[in-house]
Amino acid sequence: MRFLLRSAWKDLRRRLADPVALGIWIGLPVMLGFLIGLANGGGDATPTARVLLVNQDDSDFTALVVGALARGGFRDEVLIDFEEVDLETGEERIADGDGTVLLILPADFGRALLEAEPVTVTLITNPAETILPAIVVEGLEIVREGAFYAERILGEPLRAIAAGPGAGLDAFDAVTVARIAVQINDRVVAASRLLDPPIIELDLGEDDEATAADEPADPARTLIGFLLPGMLLMSLLFIAQGMSDDVWTEKENGTLRRAFWAPRPLMVFVAGKLLAGLAIIALVSAIAVTGAAFWLDLELARVPLAVVWCAYAGAGLFGLFLLVAMLASSHRTANLVTMMILFPMMMIGGSFVPLEFLPEGMRAIGAWTPNGIALIQLRDMVFGTPEPRSFAVAALVLAAVGALSLWLCVLRARRFATA
């Protein structure tokens, strides 16, 4: 035990001897948070996606749809602003990065929608943005679904309206209006049982007006709120990957061989490295989580548990990267392979793009990556309360990853040291 602590202290002192690297690790989450926040228009502002809409269809129906879309956002967390533009302007602006997506409705859009015929809508995304275009695409998917069901339910009366009053008439006659109205009413009533389930309202007895005006934005629903846990996990992944490289440095320095010649088991040597890594991860997490708590005005009481969780998850990730590095045949291969693992883990584990914004299949996979598991619980710890059962499962999975990695590292250590 004494030598384990001594080994950990030795590795910590080596890290402290390189303050620049340590500073980069500590600054990583802060820098990532700042950059991402900056790139998306500021920290706690509700993010807004700007959709440039080109309507090439002059039908009344399409004009109605466009008008409905332009009225406002359709997600709670992210506002989507529609701005109608002509094609040339739209293409120029999206090429200049001025806009989130360019949506082009073709000439026969309204007719095709009413006749339930296939129609191609063109959507050009801004490559400089990652999250907001994904939100818009997801939102438009919902609109597309809605349009399909609307056509199923109200297709006939809508087609009658779109067909107009008939040749030579300026307006619908009273009988037709009544017939269409009755049709719409019947169908809405029939669908209302499905569309409007009973709602239980809870009156908290507060002054709604005052509350709405004074209540600060829920930090969990701001862009930084979405990105913060992912950014923290991203920096933990970078730290774990970076520190795993040290085992190759020790091998190349010959100190690993010297450790092999000593009577202590190599496991103590490897475990010391893990312990030192854990201390550094805890330090970085403490700084990052405390900073985030002040920034987002979170309860400070949430900080200790989140830090412990980060250190716990970080140690598991470090063990995993250490194993991968030790399995590699050379230092260069180790760097390459750990990087090849690092980036997909960040991509699908919710660090680059929040898990909530990933396609369903990827989200399911990402939620079971070690960093994804850690991220979900971290988010609950920072912004809410972790569900005990899922927390226990996450803790067990990470413990299993860490323990299995350490065990395999120990099995590999002799061969690694002597090869």
Added chain:
Amino acid sequence: MIEVHELRKTFGDVTAVDGVSFSCEAGSLFGLLGPNGAGKSTTIACISGLLRPGSGRITVGGRDIVTGGREVRRILGVVPQELALYDDLNAADNLSYWGAAYGLRGKALKARVDAVLELTGLHDRAREPVRNFSGGMQRRLNFGCGIVHEPSVLLLDEPTVGVDPQSRVRLLELVRELVARGTCVLYTTHYMEEAQALCDRIGIIDRGKLLALGTLEELRDLIGGSDVLRLSGRFDPVAARSALAALEHCEVLQADTGSLMLAMRDATRRLPTIFATLGASGAEIHETTLNQPTLESLFIKLTGRELRE
């Protein structure tokens, strides 16, 4: 303290060590002399447990190196050919860490670290990061890390390679001091002078085989007091061998079209005869070098090659 019996180690088709046997007692220094790639480091790696012997048996302090485990490691010290230091830590921290790795603690560890710093002449620079040290100082610290736990058996794998003359002298003094205190030292080198100056017994190794073994005097006797005469010029190797065969106490060690190497007694006095004999065989001599009998002469006699080739 070290017994090596019929050690054999192969890497694929390459036999690095081929049936090597020797022993080294407490308070003595055994030198393994051979050129680069002769099998010296592989032998040390097997004795230190870094490599498993292909066959044969190695005991250190009476315990088998393969099954002896921690007990063997506790009494063994290794100074590897390459540096094995934390260059981001200082000298005292390096010594302290490796001392602790061998079970030293508290005052005993501190006292030992101070003693080794004194021995290696690094006391004044003890708190300075190792990366600031010169190559010679790093070598001395590397040596210190191998002896900080006062091993009774010490393996030194070419510890003076790349060391400045001053540090080299200091390192050799340290080795002598350790032997005088009763340490069993196995010393590998390709510097003939070091082996001659330091070792009680010497094994000459080449291409994995131990070619000769004994004290310096015993090895000199093997060459029979002959001088080694090297001639360069233009030769017909077959004609030269045939012409020289007629001379008494003259052995052709190596012959090719550009050079000849002969072992012979009293070579200085017999030079005119040699020149005349070779001249008659059609040889053209451009340069002559005469060496007194040394370990290098023996190595050349045994292998037909120079030690540093």
